[in-house]
Amino acid sequence: MKFYIASSFANKQLVRYMSQKLILKKHTQTYDWTKNQRAVTDVLLHSIGTLEKQAVADCDIFLLLLPAGKGSHTELGIALALGKKVHIYSPENIDPATASAFYYLEGVERFNGMIDDFIETIGLV
Template identity: 40%
Template sequence: MKKFYVASSFKNIEAVRYVSNHLENKGYLHTYDWTKNRKIEEGKTTSLKVLMEIGQQEIKAVGESDFVVILLPGGKGTHIELGIALGQKKKIFLYSKDGSINNIEKTSTFYHLPEVEKCYGTLEELVNKIAASENLTSRF
């Protein structure tokens, strides 16, 4: 069973839940669902200790995953998770609804590496693209 992690910003929680639920329904295992963390859901990450604990869980989840889904727009945490996934040679699905990741003024060099599969369109199309991918294990 393939394992996945979804990284994004707080403002994309519903999209993260959509992708996670649909991947789980297709038989994938979610390594950590940060959207279920009550403190995040309530916007009450007021303690540095809580932030550290969440960060440790997220690092572990990226490490345990076979692939990582990045939903843009993302915040600084999203991009740190992208860096961790790249450093661990994970397969990455980078999602941008409108394809803005190809806008030279807004993009990142890391979005265009071979480990990164750029995805556009609807979240349903993203999930279907992931499920259709024949080789989700590290190729690098």
């Protein structure tokens, strides 16, 4: 299965950990943005945005690891618009008072707890 993991730069190590687990199980990552440096020019932003948009379009399953920034939430919107299977992970309970309404759409699965339990729950290992 092809997967894409969206998150913030602060979660880079967690994204890499999860990616490695899924790749070991013969799943394909559509794009590994954790290899990038933070983009600071319009040329780099355009290039990375293009690659990430295509990666979301190419994935079978979209994974959002919280906390996540504006780019990740834009990617979430693309995934939802394309009808992708969406799973959201948070180490803590998601607070509805600060959450996005899109976390609660039909077909969006939410999970809180340990990352390894999340990986098992999504059924890719």
